[in-house]
Amino acid sequence: MNKAISTPMAIIIILIVFTISIGLILLGYIYWPKDEVVLEEIKQKEKVEVKDEEGEIIPSAIALNDEKLINFLVALDHELGLPEGINLSFSKIIREDLSGNGVEEIIVVLAYEVKNGTFIRLIEKKNGNYQVRETQGDITEAYQIETIDVPLEYKSVVVDSRAHPGTGMGYEIKTIYTYIDGRLKETWSGIINYREDYIGYNIGYHIESIYNIELKDVDGDGEFEIIYKGESQHPECKEGSYDCDIIKENVSELYKWDDDIKEYKKIDY
Ligand SMILES: [Ca+2]
Numbered sequence: 506m507n508k509a510i511s512t513p514m515a516i517i518i519i520l521i522v523f524t525i526s527i528g529l530i531l532l533g534y535i536y537w538p539k540d541e542v543v544l545e546e547i548k549q550k551e552k553v554e555v556k557d558e559e560g561e562i563i564p565s566a567i568a569l570n571d572e573k574l575i576n577f578l579v580a581l582d583h584e585l586g587l588p589e590g591i592n593l594s595f596s597k598i599i600r601e602d603l604s605g606n607g608v609e610e611i612i613v614v615l616a617y618e619v620k621n622g623t624f625i626r627l628i629e630k631k632n633g634n635y636q637v638r639e640t641q642g643d644i645t646e647a648y649q650i651e652t653i654d655v656p657l658e659y660k661s662v663v664v665d666s667r668a669h670p671g672t673g674m675g676y677e678i679k680t681i682y683t684y685i686d687g688r689l690k691e692t693w694s695g696i697i698n699y700r701e702d703y704i705g706y707n708i709g710y711h712i713e714s715i716y717n718i719e720l721k722d723v724d725g726d727g728e729f730e731i732i733y734k735g736e737s738q739h740p741e742c743k744e745g746s747y748d749c750d751i752i753k754e755n756v757s758e759l760y761k762w763d764d765d766i767k768e769y770k771k772i773d774y
């Protein structure tokens with residue numbers, strides 16, 4: 506009697522396992538790689554747009570309204586290949602006169618969930634309307650933005666973002682974009698936090714490197730420097746094995762604004 510019940514049960518179980526397996530294969534082998542390819546395609550297209558300096562024209566009625574502007578740019582990202590059904594995970598609009606001509610520029614940062622990256626757009630007023638002047642793409646996911654007056658002569662935007670490029674691995678990064686000659690130039694970036702787990706047969710280690718970033722006028726010239734301090738961890742493994750020690754090192758670095766190259770440069774500390 507038990508055997509008569511267990512045979513159809515076994516078929517049902519096999520069918521369920523088969524269906525779940527196919528589902529996982531579809532998710533793993535079709536869905537994820539496609540997203541990454543799409544991001545690359547978007548970045549390629551955006552690069553062309555930047556090069557030609559003929560960005561999208563945005564009517565004032567849209568550009569001056571936060572909600573309408575975000576909807577407009579999300580629709581633009583879909584036109585550029587962002588898959589349907591992908592939601593925004595973070596958005597921020599900064600309206601400031603970055604160029605000092607009395608007219609506000611607009612910076613829009615949009616981050617998409619499911620590894621679809623962050624897009625930073627610089628929008629300028631042009632002939633009564635607005636125009637996307639520059640778009641930068643990044644595979645990390647932004648979660649915090651602020652503006653700072655560092656270096657003093659310029660306005661900068663600080664973007665904190667994160668990424669999980671692999672199983673058991675993740676990092677957070679801080680990037681400073683400085684408004685120079687009508688562009689957002691990346692003038693400094695540093696890892697805030699890096700985590701990695703390695704677990705396998707007979708082995709297992711966890712490393713976590715944490716860094717603190719402080720702005721301080723160290724040399725008294727009136728300009729802030731970037732103090733980058735923390736503890737880095739990395740595994741040192743015996744040759745040909747995963748028998749590893751975790752090596753800890755103190756990191757203490759100082760970066761000073763270099764007006765010739767217009768970015769922060771590491772100096773002796
Ligand atoms: Ca301006």
Ligand SMILES: [Ca+2]
Binds near residue numbers: 723727728
């Ligand atoms: Ca200084």
